[in-house]
Amino acid sequence: MSALPLQGVRIIDACIYWAGPMATMLLADLGAEVVKIESIQRLDFLRLLGGWPSADGYEFSAAFNGTNRNKYGITLNLNHPRGREIFKRLVEIGDVVTENFSPRVMENWGLTYDALKEIKPGLIMLSMPGFGTTGPWRNYVTFGPNVEMVSGMPTISGYPGGEPMMTGYIADPAAGLMGAVAVVVALQHRHRTGKGQHIDLSQIEAFTAFMGQAIIDYSMNNRMQPRRGNRHPSMAPHGVYPCKGDDDWVTITVSSDEEWDRLCDATGNPSWASEPKYTDAASRYSNHDELDKLMGEWTRQHDKHEVMQILQGAGVAAAPVLSYAEFLDDAHIKDRGFFETVTRPLTGTHPYPGFPVKLSETPVTIRRPAPTLGQDNEYILKNLLGMTDDEINELVEAEIIGTKPQGWAYSMEADEAISKLKDIHARGDDSKKET
Amino acid sequence: MSGTKVLDLTHYIAGPYCTKILADFGAEVIKVEKPGSGDVARAMGPFPEDQPHPEKSGLFLYLNTNKKSITLNLKSATGVGILKSLVKQADILVENFSPRVMPSLGLDHGTLEEINPGLVMTSISNFGQTGPYRDYRATDLTIWGLSGILYEHGEPTREPLKMGANVSEYVAGLYGALTTISSLYYRDETGVGQHVDVSILEAFHTMQPTMTLVFSMAGFIRHRAGIHFPWGILPCQDGYIGFFLPTQTHWESLCALLEMPELREKPEYETPLMREERRDEITAIIVSWLRDKRMEDVFHAAQELRLPLTLVPNTKQTLEMKQLGDRGYFAGIDHPVAGKLTCPGAPFKLAETPWQAGRAPLLGEHNEEIYGGQLGYSEELLTKLGDEGVI
Numbered sequence: 001m002s003a004l005p006l007q008g009v010r011i012i013d014a015c016i017y018w019a020g021p022m023a024t025m026l027l028a029d030l031g032a033e034v035v036k037i038e039s040i041q042r043l044d045f046l047r048l049l050g051g052w053p054s055a056d057g058y059e060f061s062a063a064f065n066g067t068n069r070n071k072y073g074i075t076l077n078l079n080h081p082r083g084r085e086i087f088k089r090l091v092e093i094g095d096v097v098t099e100n101f102s103p104r105v106m107e108n109w110g111l112t113y114d115a116l117k118e119i120k121p122g123l124i125m126l127s128m129p130g131f132g133t134t135g136p137w138r139n140y141v142t143f144g145p146n147v148e149m150v151s152g153m154p155t156i157s158g159y160p161g162g163e164p165m166m167t168g169y170i171a172d173p174a175a176g177l178m179g180a181v182a183v184v185v186a187l188q189h190r191h192r193t194g195k196g197q198h199i200d201l202s203q204i205e206a207f208t209a210f211m212g213q214a215i216i217d218y219s220m221n222n223r224m225q226p227r228r229g230n231r232h233p234s235m236a237p238h239g240v241y242p243c244k245g246d247d248d249w250v251t252i253t254v255s256s257d258e259e260w261d262r263l264c265d266a267t268g269n270p271s272w273a274s275e276p277k278y279t280d281a282a283s284r285y286s287n288h289d290e291l292d293k294l295m296g297e298w299t300r301q302h303d304k305h306e307v308m309q310i311l312q313g314a315g316v317a318a319a320p321v322l323s324y325a326e327f328l329d330d331a332h333i334k335d336r337g338f339f340e341t342v343t344r345p346l347t348g349t350h351p352y353p354g355f356p357v358k359l360s361e362t363p364v365t366i367r368r369p370a371p372t373l374g375q376d377n378e379y380i381l382k383n384l385l386g387m388t389d390d391e392i393n394e395l396v397e398a399e400i401i402g403t404k405p406q407g408w409a410y411s412m413e414a415d416e417a418i419s420k421l422k423d424i425h426a427r428g429d430d431s432k433k434e435t
Numbered sequence: 436m437s438g439t440k441v442l443d444l445t446h447y448i449a450g451p452y453c454t455k456i457l458a459d460f461g462a463e464v465i466k467v468e469k470p471g472s473g474d475v476a477r478a479m480g481p482f483p484e485d486q487p488h489p490e491k492s493g494l495f496l497y498l499n500t501n502k503k504s505i506t507l508n509l510k511s512a513t514g515v516g517i518l519k520s521l522v523k524q525a526d527i528l529v530e531n532f533s534p535r536v537m538p539s540l541g542l543d544h545g546t547l548e549e550i551n552p553g554l555v556m557t558s559i560s561n562f563g564q565t566g567p568y569r570d571y572r573a574t575d576l577t578i579w580g581l582s583g584i585l586y587e588h589g590e591p592t593r594e595p596l597k598m599g600a601n602v603s604e605y606v607a608g609l610y611g612a613l614t615t616i617s618s619l620y621y622r623d624e625t626g627v628g629q630h631v632d633v634s635i636l637e638a639f640h641t642m643q644p645t646m647t648l649v650f651s652m653a654g655f656i657r658h659r660a661g662i663h664f665p666w667g668i669l670p671c672q673d674g675y676i677g678f679f680l681p682t683q684t685h686w687e688s689l690c691a692l693l694e695m696p697e698l699r700e701k702p703e704y705e706t707p708l709m710r711e712e713r714r715d716e717i718t719a720i721i722v723s724w725l726r727d728k729r730m731e732d733v734f735h736a737a738q739e740l741r742l743p744l745t746l747v748p749n750t751k752q753t754l755e756m757k758q759l760g761d762r763g764y765f766a767g768i769d770h771p772v773a774g775k776l777t778c779p780g781a782p783f784k785l786a787e788t789p790w791q792a793g794r795a796p797l798l799g800e801h802n803e804e805i806y807g808g809q810l811g812y813s814e815e816l817l818t819k820l821g822d823e824g825v826i
Contacts, residue, residue, distance in 0.1 A: 005614075005621035030617045050649065062652055066644035113786075132784075137758040140738045145666070146745040149677035152753040154668055156599035159589075164668045164675055164747060165596060167588055173642045174602070177609045182783040184616040185436065185460050189788050191623055192438065201783035205764050208753065209782045210605040215765075216493035217481035218750045219777040225750070230576055230597050233480060238576065240585070240594040247658075249595055251580035308571075317572035319581045321595050323656050324646040327583040332568040338637050339647070350651040353644050356637030357614045358563065360544070361629035362621060 004031025012094040016044040020100030022176025028070035036071045040402035073371025097125040113198040122196040132202030144172030151207040158227035175203035236284035241299040249321035250307040266314035344369035374403035436462035442528040446474045450531030451498040452608030458501035470506040473798040490772035504796035531559040544630040554628040555618040563634030578603040590661040603639035610638045664714035674730040675747035688742040766792040
């Protein structure tokens with residue numbers, strides 16, 4: 001195995017749900033040794049999101065599997081003093097502690113940065129609750145959708161004239177990515193100065209950084225950006241157009257008059273295209289509705305991939321709207337080797353999206369799949385903390401560690417659970433285009 | 436990031452956002468701009484009163500804080516030579532041209548590596564440095580389209596819908612910062628630099644890392660479903676409130692918030708699935724309850740019940756949000772041409788090495804400092820380079 005950039009960095013990771021685990025997954029990808037901590041009393045909630053209500057269902061969540069690769073996984077009951085003591089021993093041999101609880105949780109356990117840096121001078125600790133660790137709303141509950149909502153992005157997103165829209169998930173991984181950036185900034189500082197520090201990351205503030213353009217516009221013009229659908233403030237055409245097929249679409253964006261001329265040539269110079277109301281960007285913009293209709297009449301006659309080929313051949317930005325199944329199968333994505341095939345106990349062999357950045361000297365790969373519950377208890381406690389089998393058995397008996405969740409009630413076999421989930425998802429399937 | 440020297444050949448959003456992170460945390464970032472017009476973002480709005488001006492672009496002013504600007508014509512041999520002498524002194528070079536541009540200028544990674552073996556060179560591009568789409572054009576919308584994310588977003592009866600901010604560009608910028616800093620960390624340990632190839636498409640796809648796996652594991656594809664209960668963004672008296680309330684506990688707390696305990700007793704709302712089937716009814720109840728309620732009142736009352744229901748502010752309300760104000764989130768920009776402006780501040784707070792507010796540079800503002808001070812060019816030479824259109 002080749003070297004990795006963060007090799008030798010050990011992260012003690014109490015993150016659960018999505019944003020925090022995304023941060024530590026990216027750091028693990030880059031070579032950090034991440035020890036993920038859950039407990040048999042309280043699973044990482046992400047195991048339940050899309051997990052199946054079957055015997056080992058908590059191992060089947062795609063979200064969990066997709067957000068915890070390259071990590072070691074242990075269980076540790078932090079509500080028990082012995083659990084917290086072991087946590088502190090891990091901190092002593094760690095470089096970074098990460099957590100995304102409400103601020104009061106680590107405080108209640110006495111596991112604050114001030115306490116932990118006494119155990120480990122030079123420690124870096126990332127705390128990433130929704131609203132940050134200070135301020136009047138710091139203990140408010142937020143999930144990923146709330147982070148997206150409070151960022152204000154939904155109010156500038158939506159069909160023109162319609163209500164605000166959101167993706168419902170995008171802020172979680174985005175805040176996680178920011179968390180990973182925060183840790184490497186602090187690591188680089190420690191590397192040069194020996195000094196650790198506490199990082200206070202509000203997921204809402206991290207995601208609101210993407211709103212810079214709208215915020216500075218308000219600051220300049222006291223103006224709020226409208227919900228523009230798929231349109232752009234100045235480019236035209238700029239939209240999603242129907243293609244041949246049942247639910248097939250293509251995105252087309254034209255950024256200059258030269259690009260527009262090339263589009264006209266590539267589409268056989270339809271007579272309407274030379275009308276004055278379409279010749280320059282400003283005119284096209286004021287006639288965007290009509291323009292969209294005419295564009296749609298052309299795109300509808302073609303397959304979405306064909307539109308990409310025709311227009312990209314003329315140097316115009318156009319691309320099909322791919323489903324996830326089509327993305328998996330896309331020629332470019334395959335050529336880049338973006339997906340990696342990984343085998344994991346229980347879940348089997350599947351393609352997983354890989355690391356989206358290629359590093360020439362230290363290539364990142366999926367070295368291990370997401371851990372099953374408590375998978376690495378023995379490895380970590382023996383190899384890192386030097387515990388004996390007797391000590392480990394004691395911990396199992398005291399229910400401080402374990403490999404089976406407490407109180408896991410399941411109602412159906414895996415096959416039945418999958419078909420039920422399919423039914424639920426299929427209800428969004430009545431999507432027929434308006435013609 | 437103090438003590439780190441970055442040569443910044445980026446423009447528009449993804450590249451500048453990457454180097455903004457480096458600059459705001461203390462790196463010396465030298466932004467190399469095209470003489471005359473500079474970064475294309477200087478020509479993009481928002482502008483005060485919609486009057487275009489190269490020093491007043493809100494997009495540019497937000498994304499280029501704490502950087503130094505020099506102008507340099509990379510299409511001239513002299514310009515390329517000058518860039519190479521700057522590369523000798525740099526730790527990092529970041530660029531987001533289309534992949535064929537740097538090699539065509541004679542500035543491919545191999546050449547730069549020879550000049551400076553410890554250099555971390557980061558290339559951010561729509562599709563990465565390899566592959567059949569390498570030279571295709573793209574914008575945020577086309578990237579959304581290819582990523583799989585657009586397909587599942589929007590109303591089932593309408594076209595797929597993108598979010599209103601350029602999310603894919605920002606995400607790629609962050610990946611650029613993450614891998615660039617990690618590579619610098621590695622360089623400091625080993626002396627070995629490297630080439631970092633960020634694909635905006637792949638980067639953006641990782642914002643939904645689950646659904647390809649769902650397809651592979653269970654064989655289904657999620658279709659556009661819009662936002663319906665247990666999701667919601669619903670209007671109240673002075674704005675919007677939003678929620679995702681999938682569990683039984685959430686439902687019970689919601690009934691308590693609405694002060695409608697009778698809803699809990701209704702057999703037709705007993706399970707999450709039954710409630711989803713009657714989502715229009717439930718939504719109507721919430722909407723009519725919200726009509727005369729203030730956004731903040733509902734938000735605080737819900738949070739008292741530990742209900743993950745929040746406000747959905749418009750941009751004005753974001754700027755007035757008490758929590759953000761209390762934490763000093765927004766940063767002031769004091770710019771000699773554009774004046775006083777407000778934009779998002781620190782994306783995270785480092786206790787020892789805090790984020791720095793600052794302003795974006797004027798086009799070529801630091802020519803004298805960099806060419807004169809750092810490269811030791813004489814005033815005559817600078818004048819000559821100016822006359823020749825090199826700087």
